[in-house]
Amino acid sequence: MSDVHEAVTRAHREQWARVVASLTRRFGDLDVAEEAAAEAFATAVERWPAEGVPANPGAWLTLTANRRAIDRIRRESKRDDKQMQARLMDDDTPHEPLGAIDDERLRLIFTCCHPALATEARIALTLRLVGGLSMVEISRAFLVPEATMGQRITRAKAKIKAARIPYRVPAAEDLPARVSGVLAVLFLVFNEGYLATGPGTDPVRADLTAEAIRLARLIRALLPEDGEVAGLLALMLLTEARRPARVSRSGELVPLHEQDRGAWDRALIAEGHRLVRERLATGVAPGRYQILAAINAVHTYAREARDTDWSQIVALYDQLVSLDPSPVVALNRAIAVAELDGPEVALAAVDRLGARLAGYHALHATRAELLRRMGRSQEARAAYDAAIELAGNTAESAYLTRRRDQLG
Amino acid sequence: MHYLFSVIYDRTDLATPEEMTAIDAFNDRLQAEGHWVFAGGLGAPATATVIDNRGAEPVVTDGPYVESKEHIAGFWIIEAPDLDVALKLATEASGHCNRKVEVRPFLSE
Numbered sequence: 001m002s003d004v005h006e007a008v009t010r011a012h013r014e015q016w017a018r019v020v021a022s023l024t025r026r027f028g029d030l031d032v033a034e035e036a037a038a039e040a041f042a043t044a045v046e047r048w049p050a051e052g053v054p055a056n057p058g059a060w061l062t063l064t065a066n067r068r069a070i071d072r073i074r075r076e077s078k079r080d081d082k083q084m085q086a087r088l089m090d091d092d093t094p095h096e097p098l099g100a101i102d103d104e105r106l107r108l109i110f111t112c113c114h115p116a117l118a119t120e121a122r123i124a125l126t127l128r129l130v131g132g133l134s135m136v137e138i139s140r141a142f143l144v145p146e147a148t149m150g151q152r153i154t155r156a157k158a159k160i161k162a163a164r165i166p167y168r169v170p171a172a173e174d175l176p177a178r179v180s181g182v183l184a185v186l187f188l189v190f191n192e193g194y195l196a197t198g199p200g201t202d203p204v205r206a207d208l209t210a211e212a213i214r215l216a217r218l219i220r221a222l223l224p225e226d227g228e229v230a231g232l233l234a235l236m237l238l239t240e241a242r243r244p245a246r247v248s249r250s251g252e253l254v255p256l257h258e259q260d261r262g263a264w265d266r267a268l269i270a271e272g273h274r275l276v277r278e279r280l281a282t283g284v285a286p287g288r289y290q291i292l293a294a295i296n297a298v299h300t301y302a303r304e305a306r307d308t309d310w311s312q313i314v315a316l317y318d319q320l321v322s323l324d325p326s327p328v329v330a331l332n333r334a335i336a337v338a339e340l341d342g343p344e345v346a347l348a349a350v351d352r353l354g355a356r357l358a359g360y361h362a363l364h365a366t367r368a369e370l371l372r373r374m375g376r377s378q379e380a381r382a383a384y385d386a387a388i389e390l391a392g393n394t395a396e397s398a399y400l401t402r403r404r405d406q407l408g
Numbered sequence: 409m410h411y412l413f414s415v416i417y418d419r420t421d422l423a424t425p426e427e428m429t430a431i432d433a434f435n436d437r438l439q440a441e442g443h444w445v446f447a448g449g450l451g452a453p454a455t456a457t458v459i460d461n462r463g464a465e466p467v468v469t470d471g472p473y474v475e476s477k478e479h480i481a482g483f484w485i486i487e488a489p490d491l492d493v494a495l496k497l498a499t500e501a502s503g504h505c506n507r508k509v510e511v512r513p514f515l516s517e
Contacts, residue, residue: 116491163513164409166490174492 004049011057012041013214016132018058019065021104024111024167030157032069034129040065105130106169106222109215113182114165121156122185128153131211141192141208175223182219183232183289186212190236194243195393203247203395209240227279231290234275238296241268246395252402253395257305269300291320310339327356335366343370361390365400377407409516410445410485411494413501416508417481420452423505430504438486443497449482481507485514 019040023033040061054060112125123142127133133141139149159165170178193208216233223229245259254260276297279290286294295316302308317333331353338346347370350363357363368383384404391397423431438444453472460467472479484501488494494511502509 114491116495162515163494163511164490164516166492168492170492 004053007053007057008041008044008048011044011061012132015058015061016041017105017108017130019061020129020132021108022062023065023069024108025104026066027069027073028167030111030129030160032072033065036065036069036072037061039068043068103169103222105218107167109182109219110169110178111160111165111167113178113185114160115178115181116163116165117156117159118152119185119188121152122181123188124149124153125156126185126215127189127211130215133207133211137207141189141196141205176226179219179223179226179229183216183228186216186219187232187236187289189215190239194239195396203251203253203393204243206243209236209243212236213240227282227284228287228289230275230279231287231293234272234279234293235289235296237268237275238272238293238300241265241272241300251395251398253393253399255399256299257308259305261303261305264300272300273297286319288320288324291316291323295320308339310336314340327353328360328362331357331360331363331366338370338373343373346370347374359390361387361392361396364390365396368400368403372403372407380404381407409488409490410514411488411491411498412512412514413484413486413494413498414480414510414512415449415482415484415501415505416478416510418478420454423449427504427506430506434500434504438484438497443486443488443493445485445487447482447484450480453479478508 016037019037020030020033023036024030027033043064044057044061048054109126109130112129113122117125120142124138127138127141128135135146135150135153139146142149169175190209190212193205193210193212196203196205196208213233213236216229216236220226220229220233241264242256242259244265245261245263246254248254272293276290276293279286279293295313298309298312298316313336314333317329317336320329321333331350334346334349334353337349347367350367350370353363364383364387368380368387371377371380371383381404384400384407388397388400388404391400435444435447438447453475456472458469458471458473460469482505486494486497488497491511491513494513498509498511
């Protein structure tokens with residue numbers, strides 16, 4: 001019984017996007033594809049316990065979903081539409097080899113992440129249609145009411161249909177620009193999982209980080225030459241590797257230098273390092289994700305926090321600043337500078353960012369730690385207060401509160 | 409599939425000779441490539457008149473239906489197989505006429 005349950009769960013994880021993608025191609029309608037896929041999985045839950053798990057769950061699910069889609073279209077009385085009728089009668093598409101089916105999934109990802117859709121809609125659609133997450137899960141992850149998330153998805157699907165957003169992988173010349181949008185969506189999903197916001201949420205949502213990594217792996221398999229795809233995957237793997245050490249038993253965030261490095265996932269680190277080395281070997285100038293991955297590689301190479309090669313990290317941040325001169329990057333660079341040149345130099349840099357990052361909790365948390373190291377307790381306490389007020393992650397608030405209360 | 413490209417502008421001056429030349433060349437290309445349906449420039453918002461004949465008597469109002477900083481200065485109606493093609497053409501259109509362009513699909517079916 002539990003074997004069957006596990007088989008359904010695994011089929012859902014592995015086959016959901018394939019089923020949706022293949023039905024979208026055949027029927028040209030995301031709603032039909034999604035609803036039929038959901039019905040096929042519901043049928044599997046009903047029948048597999050009695051009939052046994054089919055030898056090829058993917059084929060079984062696709063076939064069942066196809067039949068459900070045809071039933072649905074017939075019910076909606078599109079009988080007169082000759083074209084639709086023809087599509088219902090014979091599916092002359094040859095059975096596709098695995099590669100082509102993966103390509104279908106890629107089409108689905110690019111459709112969900114089309115630049116004509118708002119970012120929130122792109123994230124929601126990707127999680128729903130490619131990741132197979134339920135509306136409840138998606139709305140919980142992004143802390144919006146289920147109805148709001150439902151509307152977002154409905155509106156995005158309606159725009160795809162009405163404006164005829166194509167179901168295709170963009171042409172080669174458009175690919176780099178469009179891939180970056182897809183990567184941005186995956187990175188947002190990952191970050192939301194890694195530093196989940198909201199008082200009632202788990203501080204870490206492993207389901208979201210796992211989903212972002214799974215989708216990045218998929219894109220990596222399809223676009224193996226793309227440096228930023230490799231970079232983002234490496235960045236996520238090296239970050240995910242530290243997850244087991246990141247929140248203490250009491251639910252408090254554990255900063256990098258206090259983490260139990262023995263608890264880090266060595267396999268993920270090895271894979272991340274391999275990707276970073278592979279990109280370095282190409283000699284091609286790295287993009288944002290590749291540099292962030294390299295920074296994380298330096299952190300994860302160090303056996304102890306004190307062995308960290310801070311000069312290399314600052315050099316990498318310098319490279320990142322030249323690509324992305326945003327105040328958040330400058331703040332992270334300042335944190336590294338504190339380790340190399342001392343807290344005074346870093347604080348001067350952080351204070352220059354104060355006006356632009358006044359509402360960002362990390363600015364105040366950084367100031368608090370620097371002031372503490374300089375013995376300026378009074379000011380440090382005020383900075384901790386500001387950071388606690390702005391922090392959205394429960395584990396981070398707990399950590400900052402303890403640090404503040406330790407001040408003499 | 410037809411798309412409406414609305415040319416959005418926040419002043420009332422007409423296209424410069426350079427912009428006109430660029431627009432003409434773009435229109436020629438739209439025709440040669442089979443995207444052309446129709447296009448035209450519009451008079452300034454001050455030249456608009458709004459009629460409301462939903463009530464007992466028609467009401468005629470001088471001026472546009474909404475006062476806003478930006479208005480529609482002209483438009484294209486183009487034929488394109490999907491939004492990607494339409495967006496590519498709209499990107500060029502915006503460059504040639506040197507104004508913002510809104511893309512909207514006509515209802516199909």
